[in-house]
Amino acid sequence: MKKLFAFFLVAFAVLGLVIPSPALADGDPATGSQVFAANCNACHMGGKNVIMSNKTLSKADLAKYLKGFNDDPQAAIAYQITKGKNAMPAFKGRLSPQQIEDVSAYVFSKADKGW
Template sequence: MRRVLFILLLLFTLWRFTFILPALAAEVADGGKIFNAHCSSCHIGGGNILISQKTLTKEALSTYLNNYEQDGIQAIIYQVQNGKNAMPAFKNKLSSQEIIEVATYVFQQAENGW
């Protein structure tokens, strides 16, 4: 019985990663395009040309975004939607899906060290 449960769990895990990761990869790729079109003029390579310490590195995002440690992507989504200080709000410029995609891209790049 244990062997059957183990095999079922293994099959489920393989199935999950087989069908979810390509969708996530597409989301990140689209996020990269959105980032290049709307964000890279100020945040090229994850930096910040206006306020040098407020980069898109994991450390800076943890410091400057509320709740980044609890839910990084949601914290980035909030920032992109609402802006703050020199950063404009994008909620009227990008669709909800585009905001999710660019937030996922920024999160992944920050996790990987840009």
């Protein structure tokens, strides 16, 4: 009985790592636009950066300053939003994981189009 229980426990753990969570898949740029307007616009209106003007939300700057951007742009943006860095505050706890994914999708879509 213990072996059977251990087998199922391991099987569920492996499935949890292999199957991605559909709730946070890519985010919704339309919803992200609203969250961005309410939380990010003060410093990043129009993709700019009022604190550090050389670190904008342009695709080139995101690629230059965000670790892993070229591999997974939305994950790199979401990480920055979640953890913050330097003058940018961390939004973990202020925004839900879904809101962070939505803002990440919005920022990437705007950066991809050149703001």
